């Protein structure tokens with residue numbers, strides 16, 4: 678199964694956002710990763726539902742919304758209304774992860790559960806049969822441009838094994854520090870959706886970077 682590349686617009690040029698979105702879409706990226714940061718769950722603040730709403734008509738890519746927000750339940754409807762295709766909520770951000778995932782599904786949006794590097798797979802085991810996607814953070818969330826944490830690879834393998842043994846079919850996404858080397862490690866461990874921010878956007882030629890990452894996960 679070929680990997681899905683999800684460029685993170687956190688690293689795009691916001692004054693040329695439309696251009697930066699089109700470049701990765703034309704290069705073959707299927708998802709666009711959108712990082713929502715509230716200044717509380719993570720130190721930084723990024724953007725909110727209105728921003729996603731304005732972006733929606735600009736692209737046909739799957740909008741992959743990663744909520745780094747406390748009390749995510751309070752914002753699920755707003756992101757669903759804005760046109761999100763996938764909404765991810767951190768298990769660390771709410772005592773009611775099951776309810777939050779139900780709320781996402783009730784809106785007809787794909788539901789994703791997210792775990793930080795310090796959170797074990799066992800923390801999300803009870804909801805694995807209800808999610809469309811699991812996001813394994815491969816850095817501590819909050820900023821682009823951090824270094825991939827190899828200790829997270831074991832959790833990807835655990836999820837892959839659990840998925841196969843229990844006949845489940847959720848996707849496994851990785852986010853943080855993904856480049857031309859780390860993407861292979863995550864792919865070999867069983868991930869199939871790959872977020873990449875600074876590697877795609879920070880230097881020259883984002884289209885070539887997307888094409889390269891697609892090739893590295895296509896067999």
Ligand code: DX5
Pocket residue numbers: 685687688710712743816817818819820821822823852853854855872873874875876
């Ligand atoms: C980090 C965000 C990531 C970020 C990844 O908190 O969740 O999506 O954009 O950036 P890179 O690929 O530069 O590590």
Ligand code: ZN
Pocket residue numbers: 685710711712743852872
């Ligand atoms: Zn993210």
